[in-house]
Amino acid sequence: MIVKLFTTLGCHLCEEAHEQLRSLNDGKKDLEIELVEIADSDALMDQYGITIPVIRVNDREIGWPFSVNELQTFLQNDT
Secondary structure (H helix, E strand, C coil): CEEEEEECCCCHHHHHHHHHHHHHHCCCCCCEEEEEEHHHCHHHHHHHCCCCCEEEECCEEEECCCCHHHHHHHHHCCC
C-alpha cells in the first residue's frame, strides 16, 4: 500500500506522523511511505500549508491530530 505523507522541512508534527507510520509498518514492509514536500508546489502549499501533516491513501485522507490507533484504523479501512 502506498501511503503519502504531506510534510515540509522542520515540521515536528510531520516527523511525529512519520514515526507513527514507521511504527505501524515495523519491518513488515506493507506500507510504502512517500513523503510529499508541500513547499515544492504552490498548489500543495495552498491546500496543505496550515493542515499538515496529512496522510493520503488513494482518495482518502486523514489530517492531524490523529493517534496511532486512529491511523491504524484509517489504514485498515483501505485494505
